[in-house]
Amino acid sequence: MKLYVIAGSPNSRKALAVVNHLGLEVDIEYLDLFEGDHKHPEYTALNPNGMVPTLVDGGLKLWESNAIMQYLADTSENDVLFPRDLVQRADVTRWQMWELANFNQAFGTLAFETVAKPNFMSQEGNEAVASWAKDNLNRYASILNQHLEDRDYLVGDNMTLADYSMIHVEFFKEMVPFDWSTFIHLNEYFERIRQSTHWVATAPASADLIGRKPEA
Numbered sequence: 001m002k003l004y005v006i007a008g009s010p011n012s013r014k015a016l017a018v019v020n021h022l023g024l025e026v027d028i029e030y031l032d033l034f035e036g037d038h039k040h041p042e043y044t045a046l047n048p049n050g051m052v053p054t055l056v057d058g059g060l061k062l063w064e065s066n067a068i069m070q071y072l073a074d075t076s077e078n079d080v081l082f083p084r085d086l087v088q089r090a091d092v093t094r095w096q097m098w099e100l101a102n103f104n105q106a107f108g109t110l111a112f113e114t115v116a117k118p119n120f121m122s123q124e125g126n127e128a129v130a131s132w133a134k135d136n137l138n139r140y141a142s143i144l145n146q147h148l149e150d151r152d153y154l155v156g157d158n159m160t161l162a163d164y165s166m167i168h169v170e171f172f173k174e175m176v177p178f179d180w181s182t183f184i185h186l187n188e189y190f191e192r193i194r195q196s197t198h199w200v201a202t203a204p205a206s207a208d209l210i211g212r213k214p215e216a
Contacts, residue, residue, distance in 0.1 A: 001075075002027040003068075004043065004054040008210030009033075010168040011065040013202040015053045017164045018069045020198035022076040033211035065168075066096045069161045081161050091155045095162035103144060104169055106136035111172040134178060141183050148185040152192065163193050170194045171203075 003019065003026050005012035019026050031037035031052065038050045047054040047063040055062040055071065062068055070093075073082035083089050110133035113125035144166075147154070154162040170190055173180070180187055193199065204210050 001025075001055060001057040002029055004029045004031060004046070004052055004056075006031050006033050006038065006052045006211055007204045007214065008171075009052050010171065011051075012053045013199070014065045014164050014168045015055070015068045015072065016202040017196075017199045018072045018081060018161065020201050021081060021159070021164075022072065022078055024072060024076060026072075030213045032213035035213070037213070066100060066161070066165060069096075069164065073161060080158050081164075083156070083160070088156060092160045092162045095154045096165045099162075099166045103137070103140040103166070106133045106140055107169055107172070107176070109133035110137055110176050110178065111169060114177055115172055115175045130177075137178060141180075141186055144189075145183040145186040148189045152189070159193070159196065164199065167193045167199070 001024075003015060005016060005028060007030055016028070018024075019028075031043065037043060038052060043054075044050050046056060046061045049063060051063070053063070053065055053068055055068045057071075057075075060071075062071055070082055073079075082092060110130055113127075113130040113133065117123040117125045153159060154166060167190055170193075173190060204212075
């Protein structure tokens with residue numbers, strides 16, 4: 001198997017964390033964001049979106065990070081991250097879908113408009129879009145905070161794919177203009193999961209290396 005990623009990419013880190021956690025033998029191919037590797041025809045033939053990550057396993061060319069995470073987990077005999085039990089598996093999938101469509105959609109939009117645009121793209125953020133995202137983030141953060149009131153993980157008593165999915169943009173958490181102070185359980189959860197050994201291992205050694213292809 002070969003996994004195409006970009007250093008520091010939140011979605012790439014999700015997949016890499018699963019590889020680390022399960023101890024899978026996967027060939028990791030880093031693309032250089034600034035050189036436009038993700039736009040080259042050779043890569044878009046694998047992923048027409050020109051985004052990361054992309055997993056290639058024989059004739060399978062798989063994109064979308066949550067789908068990749070599930071596939072990687074299913075290739076392992078270890079079923080802790082993605083339980084074989086149908087009820088638990090459905091619960092993990094439910095939270096992966098929820099974070100993608102709701103929590104991190106709002107979080108990611110706010111981060112894009114208020115952090116990425118002014119700091120990395122030399123553009124002004126759209127205030128109306130940022131306000132909309134902030135309102136939605138407040139709504140979904142409340143739901144997540146309540147769910148975490150009496151638990152350490154989203155599903156069951158161990159880390160699952162749901163947790164790696166939920167925290168994949170934790171790098172931006174303290175950067176966005178959002179008051180997290182009232183979400184005590186959410187804050188404790190993020191702090192706990194962001195220190196997971198397998199997650200920490202996916203972070204670039206420095207901010208200067210984000211988006212860059214590591215030197216051989």
